[in-house]
Amino acid sequence: MKLKTFFRTHPVFTVEDFAGYLSSDGSHNLRTQESLLVYHVKAGNIVRVRRGLYAVVPPGASAETYPVDPFLLASRMTKDAVLSYHTALEFHGKAYSVYEHFMYLAAFPSQPVTFRSHQFKGVKFPKALTLENKASFDVVKADRAGLEVRVTGLERTFVDVLNRPDLTGSWEEIWRSLESVEFFDLDKLATYVDLLGNATTAAKVGFFLEQHRESLMVDEAHLKTFRDRRPCRPHYLERSRRQVGRFVAAWNLVVPEEVYGRSWEELR
Numbered sequence: 001m002k003l004k005t006f007f008r009t010h011p012v013f014t015v016e017d018f019a020g021y022l023s024s025d026g027s028h029n030l031r032t033q034e035s036l037l038v039y040h041v042k043a044g045n046i047v048r049v050r051r052g053l054y055a056v057v058p059p060g061a062s063a064e065t066y067p068v069d070p071f072l073l074a075s076r077m078t079k080d081a082v083l084s085y086h087t088a089l090e091f092h093g094k095a096y097s098v099y100e101h102f103m104y105l106a107a108f109p110s111q112p113v114t115f116r117s118h119q120f121k122g123v124k125f126p127k128a129l130t131l132e133n134k135a136s137f138d139v140v141k142a143d144r145a146g147l148e149v150r151v152t153g154l155e156r157t158f159v160d161v162l163n164r165p166d167l168t169g170s171w172e173e174i175w176r177s178l179e180s181v182e183f184f185d186l187d188k189l190a191t192y193v194d195l196l197g198n199a200t201t202a203a204k205v206g207f208f209l210e211q212h213r214e215s216l217m218v219d220e221a222h223l224k225t226f227r228d229r230r231p232c233r234p235h236y237l238e239r240s241r242r243q244v245g246r247f248v249a250a251w252n253l254v255v256p257e258e259v260y261g262r263s264w265e266e267l268r
Contacts, residue, residue, distance in 0.1 A: 083151040096176035202229035
């Protein structure tokens with residue numbers, strides 16, 4: 001009966017969560033814990049996602065087909081996991097498209113995991129943040145099915161997806177997703193850009209804000225903040241996708257034509 005309470009309040013759990021619960025009830029035997037997990041997997045009450053991570057199957061549901069919340073799974077891939085990049089956009093309801101792969105940040109990410117149709121991949125916190133002990137900058141806590149989930153806030157997510165577009169998707173996906181956000185704290189954006197210390201990222205943030213200065217109410221003083229941090233020589237919007245594009249002198253960026261003119265809007 002007490003395990004039913006644990007399963008009801010922990011739709012996704014780690015072996016550490018399970019051991020902690022049993023220990024609080026006086027059960028310290030490791031073999032007992034392992035035997036209980038094996039029993040409940042065989043009984044179809046829980047499913048093993050990967051070593052040390054399980055999901056609960058409600059009574060009457062099928063262990064093979066019951067949909068497990070992928071955001072909860074991603075948030076439990078490591079103890080310090082933070083939902084990030086496109087996954088953070090989806091969590092905040094700002095992603096243009098729904099993806100089957102989920103991203104998280106961690107000090108030491110686990111190996112990539114595939115569970116059913118979902119893929120989970122972790123990346124390390126940016127080195128510049130860990131050196132300054134700022135890995136938790138603009139990380140917010142949210143409740144999901146009674147469990148605490150850590151996710152990057154909208155300002156950090158905005159900068160992160162421009163800093164690492166390879167972890168988010170196409171430029172259309174990035175632009176359309178970010179355009180669905182009605183407001184950004186521009187001072188927080190500037191603080192985070194400074195923490196990352198990447199001139200190209202500063203220019204990309206500034207370019208996007210300038211493109212949307214009316215809708216986001218961006219004044220010249222804030223644009224100057226990012227312009228002062230732009231690179232000294234021309235950089236591509238993304239180094240790994242060097243496309244022929246338009247040189248935007250104000251930001252020292254070579255911007256693909258589809259992004260500069262937002263060509264996808266013509267298809268609406």
